[in-house]
Amino acid sequence: MKKNKAVFLDRDGVVLKEVGYLDDFKKISFYKGNIEAIKLLRKYGFKLIVVSNQSGVARGYFTEDFVKKTHRLIQKKLKKHKTKIDAFYYCPHHIKDVKVKRYYKDCFCRKPKPGMVLKAKKRFNIDLSKSYLIGDKLTDIELGKNTGLKTFLLLTGFGKKEKKLINSRIKPDYISKNLLTAAKIIIGEKNEK
Numbered sequence: 001m002k003k004n005k006a007v008f009l010d011r012d013g014v015v016l017k018e019v020g021y022l023d024d025f026k027k028i029s030f031y032k033g034n035i036e037a038i039k040l041l042r043k044y045g046f047k048l049i050v051v052s053n054q055s056g057v058a059r060g061y062f063t064e065d066f067v068k069k070t071h072r073l074i075q076k077k078l079k080k081h082k083t084k085i086d087a088f089y090y091c092p093h094h095i096k097d098v099k100v101k102r103y104y105k106d107c108f109c110r111k112p113k114p115g116m117v118l119k120a121k122k123r124f125n126i127d128l129s130k131s132y133l134i135g136d137k138l139t140d141i142e143l144g145k146n147t148g149l150k151t152f153l154l155l156t157g158f159g160k161k162e163k164k165l166i167n168s169r170i171k172p173d174y175i176s177k178n179l180l181t182a183a184k185i186i187i188g189e190k191n192e193k
């Protein structure tokens, strides 16, 4: 069976504007160009998979149900533009400042650990070597390195700050202004090969 290629997307600071802990549906908003970027990547056959740390659940800032509803609202907004995200994965756990005990877990899914990517790989039959990870933090980049993905650090969200922390161990393959720029590079590469 032919394998799929995917672009793994961080949520906050990449797909959605960074607003601290997103705890109100009114705070959901896309960066300019993101819908176009999502459409472009889908057009070129990439699965789009969100991988997001949501420790705000463990910390008691919002519920897991709120996270799920947020993802449904994102899909609803995208549907208006005749596009979508293929799947949302999130890690609700944490081991520090945990207010909701059942989420106290030193889990395998919190980025930069590979759990969410590996789960998606299995579900969508993804060839990770032909896939990408786009994030605004070095923990995203580290996740990409840990799972054999090509990585983009975006300068949206925390990107400008995180860029200063790049080191020889955690170094993105690309640095891009925003998601649309990154999408265009990915598409361009595809044409070259």
Ligand SMILES: [Mg+2]
Pocket: 010, 011, 012, 013, 014, 135, 136, 137, 157
């Ligand atoms: Mg982020």
Ligand SMILES: [Zn+2]
Pocket: 090, 091, 092, 093, 107, 108, 109, 110
């Ligand atoms: Zn987790």
